[in-house]
Amino acid sequence: MNGAVVEARNLTKRYRDVLALDDVSIRLSADRIYGLLGRNGAGKTTLMSVLTAQAFATSGDALVFGEEAYENDRVLSRVCFIRESQKYPDDFTAFHAFKAARLLFRNWDQAFAERLIGDFGLPVKRRIKKLSRGQLSAVGVIIGLASRAELTFFDEPYLGLDAVARQLFYDRLLEDFTDSPRTVVLSSHLIDEVANLLDHVIVIDQGRILIDAESDALRGSAATVVGPAPKVNEFVTGMKVLHREALGPLASVTVDETLSAAQRTGAARLGLEVAPVSLQQLVIRKTLINHPSRRVPGGDAELDSMEATR
Template identity: 65%
Template sequence: MNNAPAPAIEVRNLTKSYRELDALDGVSLTLEAGRIYGLLGRNGAGKTTLMSILTGQGFGSSGEALIFGHSPYENDETLAKICFIRESQKYPDDFNARQAFKAAALFFANWDQDLADRLIEDFALPMKRSIKKLSRGQLSAVGVIIGMASRADITFFDEPYLGLDAVARQIFYDRLLEDFALHPRTIVLSSHLIDEIANLLEHVVVIDKGRIMLDEDAESLRGSAVAVTGSREKVDSFINGHQVLHRDSMGSLSSVTIKARLGETERAMAAELGLELSAVPLQQLVVRTTMAGLQNDNNESLEVLS
């Protein structure tokens, strides 16, 4: 008998269709408890649809979406373990920030008022001003504070921090890591600012056109791709047999991004050929992986030189 705890999130062949459009197309995914995940992809890729189903705000056309082994839809006990903060989070118009936090404290069993107070000070949030009169950045701060101070078992941040300026976003990242170290839980960050959040992530999931394109530990992704730059002939010779994610050429020069971990022998060979090797940042890797997937959709197979 298997007594292992259920994953925090388990998605099995989940599809969500709107007339002729598949917002989610056979998505399968397992996210374990106590880790920080990045759910990355372009606008319209299916990220918000997936999170909405996982938080019980909708349901799939087919397949399953489970939270700790249970469907969240109309399941109050399971929903109480989830906090979902959107970029366009809505609050009653007559609320001020203080009232929004009081309402959140009543809903979330693990609410930490001390953490909320610290964050209120960090973001210099006006507590008595009406929600509808707050700036975009101040409204983002309200959502971020609720998401962090809730200390829910699973917290989804659907880009609510985009309204914050660079300094305020860094405060959010720093406080999130500090509090996660003391109180581990499952956190899912959805963002376009991939390089900004790269150091926070333990696992990366990339979704595009409703399908999972990448599902790997962040550590394994680091160094998993390299850009090779130099004369076209020498570049082509060097990358022979490697999966090509992207190619740029100008005259006799070429820069090719390949999916590969290069050892000392290959790096020495590149140096002998006069080729430049450069690491591929996470954001660029996500973009290249997505573009490679689009090429497949257009019946253009990934280029593998042999």
């Protein structure tokens, strides 16, 4: 049932002296929602461009629906990539853009597009150049949803959309995904907003895959322990520390560990509080700890032991 929709092996993309993708291998399965997360410049857009044949990899290969995507209409008619700043011809209105999309995507659902136009209150006869940032994003969101492409990429689709419009997007995406399952890749900075929608999380940092895991496996995979510093230090001995904060005699330490029931009971006995770590916090911690300027020669283990003795 969950065949590979995308199979990318050792993708590397170099722009002059910048290594945008560094030996990236990922596999996307059918009918799942993926979150592609990472900082600006981490390589998210480059990865999506390469997978949708809008950019060439320097080395490595990517198969989409089992085939090379470049100039391959069999593949590309099933793929939709909504760019963050999609460019349209100068005299285009949203109406023109939807008409073009209708020709391009074989699963296009016109009735759904019209419902979404109403939902977002989009002025379809105004030239796209004259639309606000939020309205421009709405054009992309509508195309991305109504195209019903078997593989759909949304690159930060929410720019300029207010909270109500974003919720509308998430709700329509989920509804329509339930009715017509497909593979969706959602690149986002608003991790907390999308966390519950995701089957799977891919975090990219400096062109490398940092996390590639089921979102439910990540949930509860880290915890923050708060309490008197000596007791906290005693408790986290031997654990992988992601972050440490101090407030007077109190310490708050985030560990990269799934705490067992016995460990939680132990923490309670020491008078420590254990708080969950949100996906967004986890991504921030893991990205920061991965950053070379903070990396200590000898690697993470050394960093941890240094932090633990501080």
